[in-house]
């Protein structure tokens with residue numbers, strides 16, 4: 001079952017196509033990465049999902065049903081551009097946003113107290129937003145996003161401006177909400193966070209989907225048969241050349257040749273009488289895959 005189904009969605013601004021026939025599904029209960037370089041069309045797509053704008057064509061289903069007036073109550077969206085009213089007090093602000101999402105006065109109070117206590121910030125109720133640091137405002141924005149228990153959370157750069165302790169705090173909350181069944185779309189340019197957090201990703205470039213799938217499958221799909229080996233001892237020139245051995249940060253990289261297996265390499269190294277401390281396949285990082293694909297499609301467009 002999918003929490004979200006994007007079906008052939010197109011969005012144009014004047015003569016620019018920001019989202020160009022994009023389709024993908026997001027399975028329920030997963031953390032899904034929506035990736036792409038600046039200007040790729042991610043925000044345009046998110047604004048369609050959250051019903052801020054409408055697509056020119058195509059449709060979006062949330063939990064199997066077309067988007068409607070009730071959609072915002074089912075989604076929690078934390079935009080990259082944080083939009084809190086500086087002059088409002090924290091308590092008033094959360095109450096206001098919770099009411100906008102359809103919560104009753106009593107529900108807002110219960111949920112707000114729960115989150116403020118959870119984050120140990122109950123002494124902030126009467127503080128004005130403008131009195132809070134960027135990171136503190138970020139916490140309030142997070143609470144505002146999850147206050148109404150949305151079934152789909154859309155988080156755009158949720159850790160920007162947070163120190164490592166608060167990053168972990170929010171990361172743990174995201175994880176906990178996900179374990180309780182909340183589906184999550186996570187949009188970021190921080191690729192190491194994608195590897196750590198997301199199960200599946202979609203990569204958009206110039207409005208078009210260029211890659212989609214399970215992170216582990218994608219890494220395997222783009223692997224280059226590289227092995228990282230840590231060893232003590234001498235490797236002959238001949239073997240080093242044949243495997244295009246190069247020094248890496250804390251070991252050496254070996255490339256398998258056509259038709260060779262990792263076992264062939266290991267056998268050869270054992271015969272060379274070296275002491276092997278570590279032997280592992282080096283899969284490309286999501287960052288490397290991202291950069292390669294985006295550069296490739298740039299070349300295709302320019303060529």
Ligand SMILES: Nc1ncnc2c1ncn2[C@@H]1O[C@H](COP(=O)(O)OP(=O)(O)OP(=O)(O)O)[C@@H](O)[C@H]1O
Pocket residue numbers: 013014016017018036037038039040041042043044045
């Ligand atoms: N309201 C608008 N009017 C005109 N053009 C727009 C509008 N919103 C977005 N665009 C254009 O659509 C394209 C996609 O923008 P979008 O904000 O969706 O990208 P993005 O992937 O979110 O980028 P970033 O990572 O930089 O936030 C860009 O070329 C942008 O200039």
